[in-house]
Amino acid sequence: MQGMNAERLALGTILVAVLVLGLKLVAWWLTGSVALLSDALESLVNVGGAVMAWMAVHYAKRPADAGHPFGHYKAEYFSAVLEGIMIIIAALLILQQSVQALGNLSETVEWGRAGLLVNAVALVLNLLWARLLIARGGALKSPALTAGGRHLMSDVWTSVGVLLGLLLALATGWTVLDPLLALFVAVNILREGYGVVASSVNGLMDSAAPEEERDQIEELLHHAAAGALQVHGLKTRRAGVALFVECHMVVDGSMTVQASHTICDHIEEAIRSTFPEAQVTIHVEPEHKLEPSGIAPG
Known part of the structure; x- marks a missing residue:
């Protein structure tokens, strides 16, 4: 499964x-438990989110065209934002169910253990797929897959809490635990929904590449810009799998266009050797454009 691409993973997520x-x-x-109903409602959101993620991943891989010269990578962020909103809506529905159940408590616990066992099987399946999505989503720089994995992992912990609580209710007869657990599910889902929306909106706002990646790029510039006087004005941004890098390179005023272009080629090759998905733009400047601080070529 480690070799699965983003689109196949997204399709697999729908099936799961x-x-x-x-x-x-x-x-x-089998149980009539409102806590298990709330767990199922979250999974209904998962289905919708999985479909949107597959559509976004499919669209995002389309090559750049005249109308979208920088590609379609950000489609995945829109999918992740919509999934986050759907998560929040599901949480609000669960809150409503929970409050209604608190006002209509039964006196005895009549849940069958078979229903809890079935839910446990679903939990394990979610756990395995969530771990795969998070790992591969990170490796593939896919916001849609990563958001889906985070959502499923939240679902897993929710299900764990629900199952443990319902087992306790079976053992003690405390029927109030059922709607209280549903409230716990709702709060947990709200938290996860907010996290998914916040991180995805950050991507839509052209946030810079992670600090670790920026440090790597600066090191690459230091070694690859030999022959230049300075590199400054480094800007980076992530758009799904794509990494955009912009910088200014200062050269001696007497350097030929061919020579400066050769240095630019070296820089682009160095960056793409580490970040194959990078799109690099370099603005060449004469020596009077030197900045007080910048990257000195080594």
Whole structure:
């Protein structure tokens, strides 16, 4: 599975989400538990989010064209934002169900253990797929897959809490635990939804590449810009899998265009050797454009 590309992973997520939803609905049908219903509602959101993620990943891989000269990479961020909004809506629905259940408590616990077992199977399936999505989403620089993995992992911890709580309710007869657990589910989902939206909006706002990547780029510039006087004005941004790098390179005023172009080629090759997805733009300047601080070629 480590070799699966983003589109296949997104398609697999749809299939897993539908299967998990089916299992959780069966668990709710067997038990009538409002906490398990809330868990199933979150999985319903997972299905919608998985479909959007697949569409976004499919669209994002399209090559640049006249209308989108920088590519379609940001499509994944829109998908992640929409998924975050759907997560929040699901949480609000669960809150409503929980409050209603608190006002209509049953006196005895009548849940069958079979329903809890079915939900446990769904939990394990979610856990395995969430770990895969987070790992591969990070490796592929896919916001949609990473958001989906984070959402599923939140679902996993929610399910763990629900199952443990319902087992405690079975052991003690405390029926109030069922709607209280549903409230816990809702709060947890709200937190995760906010996190997904916030991180995705940050990507849409052209946030800089992570500090670790920027440090690597500065080191590459230091070694690859030999022959130049200075490199300054470094700017980076991430758009899904794509990395955009811009900088100014100061050269001796007497240097030929060919010579300065050769240095630019060296810089681009060095950056792309580490970041194959990078799109590099270098502005060449004469020596009077030297800045007080900049990257001195080594």
